[in-house]
Amino acid sequence: MPHIIDPSHSSPNVIGSSAGSDRKVPAGGSESEGALRILIVEDDRDTREWIDGGLYEEGYVTHAVADGRAGLALAVQGAFDGIVVDRKLPGLDGISFIRAVRNADVQSRIIMLTALCETHQRIEGLDAGADDYLGKPFSMAELVARLRALSRRPALNRESPLLEWGPLVLDPTRHSASCRGERLELTPTEFRLLDILMRHAGNVVTRSMLLEQVWHFHFSPRTSVVETHMSRLRSKVRDAGGASFIETVRGYGYRLQLPTGPA
Amino acid sequence: MPHIIDPSHSSPNVIGSSAGSDRKVPAGGSESEGALRILIVEDDRDTREWIDGGLYEEGYVTHAVADGRAGLALAVQGAFDGIVVDRKLPGLDGISFIRAVRNADVQSRIIMLTALCETHQRIEGLDAGADDYLGKPFSMAELVARLRALSRRPALNRESPLLEWGPLVLDPTRHSASCRGERLELTPTEFRLLDILMRHAGNVVTRSMLLEQVWHFHFSPRTSVVETHMSRLRSKVRDAGGASFIETVRGYGYRLQLPTGPA
DNA sequence: CGCAAGTTGAAGGATTTTTTTCATGGAGTT
DNA sequence: AACTCCATGAAAAAAATCCTTCAACTTGCG
Numbered sequence: 001m002p003h004i005i006d007p008s009h010s011s012p013n014v015i016g017s018s019a020g021s022d023r024k025v026p027a028g029g030s031e032s033e034g035a036l037r038i039l040i041v042e043d044d045r046d047t048r049e050w051i052d053g054g055l056y057e058e059g060y061v062t063h064a065v066a067d068g069r070a071g072l073a074l075a076v077q078g079a080f081d082g083i084v085v086d087r088k089l090p091g092l093d094g095i096s097f098i099r100a101v102r103n104a105d106v107q108s109r110i111i112m113l114t115a116l117c118e119t120h121q122r123i124e125g126l127d128a129g130a131d132d133y134l135g136k137p138f139s140m141a142e143l144v145a146r147l148r149a150l151s152r153r154p155a156l157n158r159e160s161p162l163l164e165w166g167p168l169v170l171d172p173t174r175h176s177a178s179c180r181g182e183r184l185e186l187t188p189t190e191f192r193l194l195d196i197l198m199r200h201a202g203n204v205v206t207r208s209m210l211l212e213q214v215w216h217f218h219f220s221p222r223t224s225v226v227e228t229h230m231s232r233l234r235s236k237v238r239d240a241g242g243a244s245f246i247e248t249v250r251g252y253g254y255r256l257q258l259p260t261g262p263a
Numbered sequence: 264m265p266h267i268i269d270p271s272h273s274s275p276n277v278i279g280s281s282a283g284s285d286r287k288v289p290a291g292g293s294e295s296e297g298a299l300r301i302l303i304v305e306d307d308r309d310t311r312e313w314i315d316g317g318l319y320e321e322g323y324v325t326h327a328v329a330d331g332r333a334g335l336a337l338a339v340q341g342a343f344d345g346i347v348v349d350r351k352l353p354g355l356d357g358i359s360f361i362r363a364v365r366n367a368d369v370q371s372r373i374i375m376l377t378a379l380c381e382t383h384q385r386i387e388g389l390d391a392g393a394d395d396y397l398g399k400p401f402s403m404a405e406l407v408a409r410l411r412a413l414s415r416r417p418a419l420n421r422e423s424p425l426l427e428w429g430p431l432v433l434d435p436t437r438h439s440a441s442c443r444g445e446r447l448e449l450t451p452t453e454f455r456l457l458d459i460l461m462r463h464a465g466n467v468v469t470r471s472m473l474l475e476q477v478w479h480f481h482f483s484p485r486t487s488v489v490e491t492h493m494s495r496l497r498s499k500v501r502d503a504g505g506a507s508f509i510e511t512v513r514g515y516g517y518r519l520q521l522p523t524g525p526a
Numbered sequence: 527c528g529c530a531a532g533t534t535g536a537a538g539g540a541t542t543t544t545t546t547t548c549a550t551g552g553a554g555t556t
Numbered sequence: 557a558a559c560t561c562c563a564t565g566a567a568a569a570a571a572a573t574c575c576t577t578c579a580a581c582t583t584g585c586g
Contacts, residue, residue: 487548488546491547492546513553
């Protein structure tokens with residue numbers, strides 16, 4: 001799905017420090033099953049309101065704040081099911097925020113939002129206790145999908161969310177991947193490649209995106225790094241599983257595609 | 264095929280004159296223009312080619328120039344959907360560029376690239392008529408997201424996920440097309456041809472338009488590239504669906520036409 | 527500190543796919 | 557009929573991609 005940031009979904013009152021925006025569930029639901037409570041900590045107003053509105057439409061009960069400290073207070077006493085927090089925040093940094101929340105023994109599932117060129121930070125975030133991360137810009141669909149994935153796990157089980165695609169399984173927090181249960185011994189670069197492919201499974205990931213997200217290139221080098229590593233990744237996956245899932249889309253990039261993949 | 268920028272295509276002298284820019288879309292005035300056309304005005308070669316290549320991979324039709332004046336000429340007569348312009352340009356400054364473009368009553372969405380973190384310049388840019396700005400370094404994903412966001416802001420100029428015409432379905436983001444559910448294995452060029460035809464479904468697409476949007480030719484070469492590719496595209500569609508939807512309008516170009524006519 | 531093991535990206539040739547050219551014959555027009 | 561425009565297949569040309577090798581570099585460890 002296209003990464004669209006549409007600021008048009010605006011929600012009424014979103015607050016700075018003390019208060020917040022509470023939303024009700026559109027359709028009624030029981031305490032146990034229905035309304036999942038999500039805390040949003042994001043300083044950029046447009047983005048915050050976009051997330052807020054989007055999750056509201058998905059049936060979540062949201063609470064959005066712009067400030068890290070305010071968010072922390074809420075997180076600790078709010079019994080939220082999930083927390084969406086920007087890495088870069090004024091006052092209290094996103095990573096410090098996460099660390100603080102975990103120190104307070106809060107079990108909420110946390111998704112960290114990071115700019116695309118902050119791979120390093122992502123790992124830091126996961127180490128700090130985030131359950132997953134999402135690179136900006138992202139689509140509402142992606143966020144909802146990751147939230148669902150997280151909430152599917154048992155409440156107290158802080159098991160990391162797995163990315164799965166057919167026989168491929170990748171664990172972002174453990175930096176491990178497997179195919180048909182067989183462990184893939186991937187180098188960091190290969191891991192990142194597979195990670196990106198899997199997060200966009202079924203869709204084309206352009207060479208530019210890969211160069212950008214893995215190599216931080218903001219120009220087009222005339223090298224063939226992508227091809228080289230893709231080749232290595234492919235052969236490892238092939239050795240483990242047999243089929244070649246990584247399809248090349250000539251002129252554009254690559255795509256993870258199951259032989260009998262969905263339309 | 265990260266398309267190369269041939270200076271002869273982007274230099275000013277090609278512009279003002281007759282140049283193959285007879286963009287006469289046959290009546291109907293349907294707002295559904297072809298693929299979104301983006302003008303890139305950026306002097307740094309690496310950056311320019313990076314943006315150019317990246318947007319190409321995303322399916323945009325791009326025109327890239329290094330010079331502000333050349334860009335201005337293009338912007339004024341080019342009917343671009345979006346313009347990406349660097350703030351710092353040799354010759355004609357980015358802000359002056361924007362001002363000039365707006366003075367010429369051009370409605371294209373403009374995104375200004377600013378290397379400086381100086382808010383001052385950004386505001387100046389927005390005042391001059393830019394719709395948005397992006398600070399360097401930025402990620403391709405961000406640029407694409409902003410472009411998408413902008414292109415849907417005004418009218419219904421939104422880029423719909425799927426293009427459909429009778430049994431033909433084309434998914435721009437996945438670079439895939441199908442006929443009667445059967446997947447069409449198209450090369451990049453064929454894909455672009457079909458894309459343009461479908462966006463103008465029912466209307467004649469002139470050879471000039473095709474040469475310009477697919478090949479970046481601003482003049483009419485004597486080759487028969489168009490015919491050749493159209494032929495191949497036709498046969499592929501025929502193999503998949505049976506009927507031949509691509510009608511040739513002798514002396515003008517081609518048109519996508521259902522045997523039973525459009526609704 | 528120096529070695530061993532592992533990782534990375536450049537280089538470059540092989541391979542595959544795509545694009546273009548070109549020649550020919552057909553179709554439509556005047 | 558003469559002419560122009562178009563369709564098409566074959567073959568040449570040009571890209572794009574694959575994949576292996578190699579030297580530089582990093583890291584962990586004795």
